Amino acid sequence: MKSATGLTGSGSRDWFIQRISAVVLAVYTVVIFGWILFHGGxxxxxxxxxxxxxxxxxxxxxxxxxxxxxxxxxxxxxxxDYVTTRQMGPSASGLRLVLTSAVIIAVFVFAIWGIQIFWAN
Incomplete structure (x- = not known):
């Protein structure tokens, strides 16, 4: 049986990481907006x-x-969920590989660029 893996190889771990990351992003948003609100101009x-x-x-x-x-x-x-052979025919596997590769590259570049912005100086 072929294993379907996201980030961690486990659906429950991926679900947990997604929830934790959402909380971190929410806290970050509140801190940023709070600072802007109290430091107008x-x-x-x-x-x-x-x-x-x-x-x-x-x-x-x-x-x-x-x-x-x-x-x-x-x-x-x-x-x-949406790029499947059932919905798109046999070309779905190749398309999914291209899309997944593009996302991996984009996320990696974004992460490196963001880290460099804050920690390079």
Missing amino acids: FSYEQWSGFMMTLPMKILSLLAILSLAAHAWIGMWQVFT
């Missing part, structure tokens, strides 16, 4: 100073990794 220097503090760099790293995992698991599920 801020300058680039204030924004940069806030974003480059160690707690925000760590939270941003967690958000980048969470978004990468969340996107990969979500897109893998969409491809396995």
Whole structure:
């Protein structure tokens, strides 16, 4: 029997990672919007100073990794649910491989770029 795997090889682990990553992204969003709300009319220097503090760099790293995992698991599920031979014929396997490869490359590039933005200086 062929094993269908997402990020971890287990549907329940993928489900758990997706929920944890959603919580991390929600916390990050609330922190960012909260700072903007309480610092109206801020300058680039204030924004940069806030974003480059160690707690925000760590939270941003967690958000980048969470978004990468969340996107990969979500897109893998969409491809396995909707890009099937039953719906698209024999070409579905090749299309799914191309789409999955594109998502893997995009998520990897996004994660490396995001990490570099916060930790390169």
